Amino acid sequence: MTDDSVTANAASAAYRNALEIISGVEPGVATAIRAELADQRASLKLIASENYASLAVLLTMGTWLSDKYAEGTIGHRFYAGCRNVDTVEQLAADHAKALFEAPHAYVQPHSGIDANLVAFWAILAQRIEAPALAEAGVRHVNDLAEDDWEQLRRALGDQRALGMSLDAGGHLTHGFRPNISGKMFHQRSYGTDPETELLDYDAVRATAREFRPLVLIAGYSAYPRKINYAKMREIADEVGATLMVDMAHFAGLVAGKVFTGDFDPVPHAHVTTTTTHKSLRGPRGGMVLCQPEFADAVDRGCPMVLGGPLGHIIAAKAVALAEARQPAFQTYAKRVAANALAFAEGLQRRGVRLVTGGTDNHLLLIDVSTYGLTGRQAESALLDAGIVTNRNSIPRDPNGAWYTSGIRIGTPALTSRGFGLDEFDQVADLIVGVLSATTPDGTSKAKYSLPEGVATKTRAVSAELLAAHPLYPALDLG
Numbered sequence: 001m002t003d004d005s006v007t008a009n010a011a012s013a014a015y016r017n018a019l020e021i022i023s024g025v026e027p028g029v030a031t032a033i034r035a036e037l038a039d040q041r042a043s044l045k046l047i048a049s050e051n052y053a054s055l056a057v058l059l060t061m062g063t064w065l066s067d068k069y070a071e072g073t074i075g076h077r078f079y080a081g082c083r084n085v086d087t088v089e090q091l092a093a094d095h096a097k098a099l100f101e102a103p104h105a106y107v108q109p110h111s112g113i114d115a116n117l118v119a120f121w122a123i124l125a126q127r128i129e130a131p132a133l134a135e136a137g138v139r140h141v142n143d144l145a146e147d148d149w150e151q152l153r154r155a156l157g158d159q160r161a162l163g164m165s166l167d168a169g170g171h172l173t174h175g176f177r178p179n180i181s182g183k184m185f186h187q188r189s190y191g192t193d194p195e196t197e198l199l200d201y202d203a204v205r206a207t208a209r210e211f212r213p214l215v216l217i218a219g220y221s222a223y224p225r226k227i228n229y230a231k232m233r234e235i236a237d238e239v240g241a242t243l244m245v246d247m248a249h250f251a252g253l254v255a256g257k258v259f260t261g262d263f264d265p266v267p268h269a270h271v272t273t274t275t276t277h278k279s280l281r282g283p284r285g286g287m288v289l290c291q292p293e294f295a296d297a298v299d300r301g302c303p304m305v306l307g308g309p310l311g312h313i314i315a316a317k318a319v320a321l322a323e324a325r326q327p328a329f330q331t332y333a334k335r336v337a338a339n340a341l342a343f344a345e346g347l348q349r350r351g352v353r354l355v356t357g358g359t360d361n362h363l364l365l366i367d368v369s370t371y372g373l374t375g376r377q378a379e380s381a382l383l384d385a386g387i388v389t390n391r392n393s394i395p396r397d398p399n400g401a402w403y404t405s406g407i408r409i410g411t412p413a414l415t416s417r418g419f420g421l422d423e424f425d426q427v428a429d430l431i432v433g434v435l436s437a438t439t440p441d442g443t444s445k446a447k448y449s450l451p452e453g454v455a456t457k458t459r460a461v462s463a464e465l466l467a468a469h470p471l472y473p474a475l476d477l478g
Contacts, residue, residue, distance in 0.1 A: 011055050011059075011475055012474070012478075014059060015475060016477055016478060018062065019033060019034065034477065037471075037472070037475075037477070040471055041466065041471045042386065042466065043386055043462075043466075044387045044430075044465070044466070045413040045414060046388060046389045046409040046410060046411075046414065047388055047409075047410065048222075048249065048278075048363035048390075048410025048412070049248075049249060049277075049278045049390075049410070050278070051277060051278060051279065051280075051281045051412045051413045051416055052281070052416045052471065052472075053281055053316075053320065054320070054323060055472065055474065055475065056319050056323070057281075057282055057283055057316050057320045058316075060315050060319050061312050061315075061316045063315065064312075065085065065311035065312040065314075066310070066311065066312040068081070068084070068311050070089075070308060070309045070311055071303060071307075073299050074086045074090050084311075085314070088314050088315040088318050089107060089108070089318075091318040091322075092105075092107040092314050092315070092317045092321060093105040095318055095321035095322050095324075096287060096289065096317075097289075099255050099325050100272075100289055101267070102266050102272070102289035103291055103295070104289065104291070104295040104298065105288070106118065106287065106288040106290070106299055107317055108301055108306055108310075108314065109273075109286030109288060109306065110285060110286060110306065110310060110313070111275070111285065111286050112173065112248045112273070112274070112275040112286050113173045113180075113286075114286050114305065115248075115274065115286030115287060116174075116181065116246060116273050117180065117181070117305045118273075118288050118298060119244055119271045119288055119298070120161075120181060120184060120185075120244075121301075121305055122271065122288075122290070122297035122298040122301070122304075123244065123270075123271060124156055124159065124184075124214075125297040125304075126242075126293065126294055126297045127242060128152070128155050128156055128159065129156065132144075132148070132151075132152045132155065136148050157184075159185055159186070159215070160185060160187070160211060160212065160213040161174070161175040161181070161185035161186070161187050161213055161215040161217060162188050162189070162190060162207060162215070162217065162241070163187070163189060163190070163216075163217035163218075164190060164199075164217070164218070164219075164220055164223065165189035165190065165191045166189075166393060166401060167191070167394065167395050167401075168189075168190075168191045168192045168197075168220075168395050169222040169223030169365075170217075171221040173246070174187075174217045174219075175187030175217065188207065190204045191203075192223075192395055194395075194396070196356070196357075197355050198225060199225070199227060201228070201232075201235070204232070204235055208235050208238070208239045209239060212239055213239070214242065215242050215244050216232065216235060216236040216241040216243050216244070217245075217246065218243065218244070218265065218269070219247055219248070219265070219273075221248070221249050222363065222392045222406075222408050223356075224354070224355065224358070224360065224361060224363050224364055224365055225356055225359070225360045226263045226361060227263065227265075228263060229243075229263065229264070229268035229269060230261075230268055231262070232245075233268040233269070236270075243268065243269045243271075244269060244270065244271045244272070245265035245266075245269040245271075245272045245273070246272075246274070247272055247274045248275040248286075249275075249278055249279065249362075250279055250362060251274040251276075251279055251280045252281065252324070252329075252333050253279060253333050253336065253361060253362060254266065255324045255329065256324075256330045256332065256333020256334060257330050258333050258334055258336075258361075259361075269291075270290065270291050270293075270294060271289070271290045271291070271294055271298070272289040272290065273287070273288050274286065274288075274289070275287075276317050276321075278412065279333070279336065279362055279412045280324060281324070281412075281416065282316065282320025282321065282324075283313050283317060284313070285310070285313045285316075285317055288301070332416070335420070336362050336411050336412050337360075337361065337362060338421065339414075339415050339419065339420065339421065339424050340359045340362050340363065340410070340411045341358070341359060342421040343364060343409075344359045345358075346424060346425040346427075346428030346429070347364070347366065347428045347431065347432065349428075350429065352366055352428075352432060352435075353366070353370050354366060355394050355395065363409065363410040364408070365392060365406050365408055366378075366407045366431075366435075367394055367405060367406055368405060368407055368435060369399075369405045371435045371436065371438065372439070373435065373448065374391075374399050374403040374405060374440070374445045374446070375391030375399065375404030375406050376402070376403045376404065376446050377438065377440055377445070377446065377447070378407050378435060378438065379391040380446070381434055381435070381438040381448050382431065382434050382435075384450055385434045385450070385454065385455040385458035386455075386459040386462045387430065387431060387434065387458070387462070389407050389409050391404045391406065391407055391408075392404055392407065392408035399445065409431075411424065414427070414469075417471055418468075423465055423468075423469070426465060427465070430462065433454060433457075433458060434455075434458055437450060437451055437454040
């Protein structure tokens with residue numbers, strides 16, 4: 001028996017036993033877990049922010065580290081008995097620092113929004129609160145006189161943030177009103193050039209000079225190009241802003257050395273946030289990397305904004321980050337980018353209009369208005385055919401953020417399954433076939449019509465592609 005077969009048998013036994021135990025308490029949950037695996041195995045997953053974690057990462061999350069409260073930081077907890085949480089958190093932080101060549105890493109955030117909140121409040125604490133305390137001659141906000149405290153509260157609530165607009169590819173957590181970040185800051189956006197749909201650094205600089213933000217936010221969730229972070233840091237320094245980069249969507253390309261030099265945010269940003277899933281292939285969670293001057297403030301994320309750290313998730317982060325430090329991950333990241341480029345070329349050969357005319361990273365943004373469709377209609381029609389995507393705004397989108405005019409697609413998940421250039425060209429053909437066959441239904445922005453024969457044929461071709469690259473091939477649930 002080979003080592004691979006031993007691993008396969010062990011993994012299959014572990015999951016079969018786990019599901020049997022779960023089923024004994026709530027069979028509906030066990031059924032849903034099995035159904036989710038079946039759905040993912042049978043679907044072309046093209047959502048740019050989704051991926052597949054390894055079996056080792058998944059198994060790590062289901063442990064008794066979940067049962068421990070551990071507020072505080074490594075070696076400085078508010079609860080006793082945290083030595084094992086200290087161990088896994090130190091491992092995760094050490095792996096993160098080595099992987100991203102970062103001076104400091106904070107691995108407690110539960111999600112991307114939590115990581116951003118930690119970063120925002122750390123910047124406010126370092127830039128606004130700390131000078132106020134020094135001027136008042138005290139060490140802690142609790143020691144401030146009431147008048148000084150009220151003055152500090154007003155100062156904290158009167159700060160400005162400048163980030164990429166939503167329709168250009170920015171994220172809701174970058175200061176927009178529906179999100180808590182938009183209630184923390186006076187926010188203004190920078191967009192993209194109307195003709196090229198590319199980021200205009202001169203325009204960003206002009207807006208920064210006029211607006212004078214405390215925080216200049218870079219990073220994106222739907223911008224299909226690289227960003228020059230050296231230029232963004234120059235702009236931040238010129239106006240006295242702190243540069244914060246949200247690399248949640250492309251952290252895997254940074255870790256895999258696809259983005260280097262001026263395009264690697266970590267050496268240029270004061271504070272960098274990320275999720276640990278998406279292109280990084282870890283558990284669902286967040287992380288903050290920062291320069292030394294922000295380390296103490298970042299480490300106060302709990303109890304500043306976070307509750308008790310999730311020890312089982314932090315342990316899974318350590319496993320995923322250890323995986324990402326292996327040479328195989330760099331190979332994977334380079335394949336993600338190469339597949340995205342081939343995917344873009346395949347779509348464009350078939351007449352698809354891509355926002356910005358292509359991609360430099362892992363994602364593409366299709367303008368489906370050329371098919372007379374909204375993003376909502378296109379997303380639903382593709383799902384009917386077994387292709388999982390998500391609708392997304394495009395620059396100056398006439399359909400707004402709910403119905404949209406775009407579809408965002410990405411290559412990380414299918415690359416994890418082993419798809420290569422030829423397979424992505426076939427997927428491009430399937431997408432174009434579905435979009436071309438879909439017709440809007442009346443005046444509704446949601447209703448549509450897709451011939452059943454097209455959906456059936458697409459699912460059949462998809463099944464052949466997926467069968468050649470099975471998901472979790474070592475896992476047999478019987």
